Amino acid sequence: MTPPTSSPSSNTTSTHSLPQSNAAGTASSHGSPSLASISTHQGLELEVKNLELLHFFTTTTSITLSNLPEQQLVWQQVVPKIAFSHPFLLRGILALSAIHLGRLHVERRSTLCPVATLHHTAGVILFRSTMPNITAENCDACFAFSTLLVIYAWSSSCQTGDLFFVDSLKTDGGTVEWVVLLRSCHNLLRLACTWLKDGPLRCLLLLQTEEPGLPAVPEIENSSKFRELAALWDTSRTHLSAEEAEALEEALAFLIEVHAFLSPRNRVVDEVGTTLSWPIRVRDSYIAMVSQQKPEALVVLAHYCLLLNKIDHFWFMAGMSKHLLQTIHQTVGKEWESWIAWPLQDLVLSEFKTQTGEKEWQQRTDGAVIY
Incomplete structure (x- = not known):
């Protein structure tokens, strides 16, 4: 069937024609949003800095998280896809990306480190609320975040020695946060072992959930x-x-x-x-x-x-x-x-x-x- 033809005058009278813009860039059709109003609308505003961090993670940081090509591909493609449904994991990705970018570009470190801290803190808060209720739907995100949590702790520690304990010369002692979160998460993940082994991150498990000892x-x-x-x-x-x-x-x-x-x-x-x-x-x-x-x-x-x-x-x-x-x-x-x-x-x-x-x-x- 051939589509119906329009009369030459239909283009000027059609209610579906695109609105014309004036010199100021505002739409002339009644009720159509202007480009300015779209770009400043809170729900549609592009966070260019976060987009840069996500791009840097998928193109650079993800490749550095493992020496195995199969795992590199998972970090590059699979984990970011999971993160779109789990904000705490997305925050973890952005935090680590900011730290890594700051390592490579020293002149930007002073601005990137605070950004990393904000994303990390927000991610940990969301992660803590998720941990008590690990399910088949969120276990992969929890597992990926727990790994990023450790890498972030190491990479953002300013090369201090208090990786496993708080230096007594600085504080009154105590276990550092990443140790507690990592161990707590993996205790819970043992319950989700079947889900994880059948899930998209199974190649990342290897030793973390295997019992008994190493071969x-x-x-x-x-x-x-x-x-x-x-x-x-x-x-x-x-x-x-x-x-x-x-x-x-x-x-x-x-x-x-x-x-x-x-x-x-x-x-x-x-x-x-x-x-x-x-x-x-x-x-x-x-x-x-x-x-x-x-x-x-x-x-x-x-x-x-x-x-x-x-x-x-x-x-x-x-x-x-x-x-x-x-x-x-x-x-x-x-x-x-x-x-x-x-x-x-x-x-x-x-x-x-x-x-x-x-x-x-x-x-x-x-x-x-x-x-």
Whole structure:
């Protein structure tokens, strides 16, 4: 069927013709909104700064959150789509994007950091109200936000050492917010494990919800070094309760597993997710001992820096192992220095390799320029 034809005069009399604008840019048809009124209308106003942050997350930040291409694609495409239905996750994305953008553009850091803080604070408030009622519809958003929460905490910490406890030199102590939120969220997510494993973020789970331990082959040499720490909570030491000793023993066992899993082998693993699995799996009583700054717990935490060193190449972890270990060293004092000798030596060796690599790269670059 051919469409009906219009008479030449129909274009001038049709009630569906576009309104004509005058020189001032306002519509001449009665009741039609002007361009000015549309652009200033609160409900339609474009938040260009937030659009920039979302664009930066999808094009840049998302690619840096994992060393696995499959997970990078999920962070880039799937997570932002989920965030459109869950404002707390969208806030988390914008907050981390602002921090990352500020890292790359130092001249904008002073304006981006307050923006990041506002988005993060709003996201956490909304997230706290969602956590008590995790469902099949919101569990993926909660899981993604909990991961962003940790990365934000690390990347916005100004490279201080109080990642797991508040520095006693600054405050009266206590556990930092991200530790509490992360552990609480993952305790609840265990109930949603079936939903998560069948959901769009299943490739991000890996170790976080798997029980029991990691499928890793223990390293004989390193395991023996770790096992020497058990002497700290030997039954002859009466100042530690049996429950505290068990918590330390379990934390050490998990540390051995994760360290072995991250060791070089013929397969690629999720470095960030694997490293994050340790603070999730340890007992609440161990976290309490860290908050109380008990030396035995801090010595074990110092050996966690061996794992953090392995992911130092991620922008949000750069230098964090060093600052955490320095804070622990200052807290426990000379008396305990021999117990953290291995992490200290590993840190020195890592810094030497980094400096040597930078010098070699500079020499090759200089040579290429001269040539």
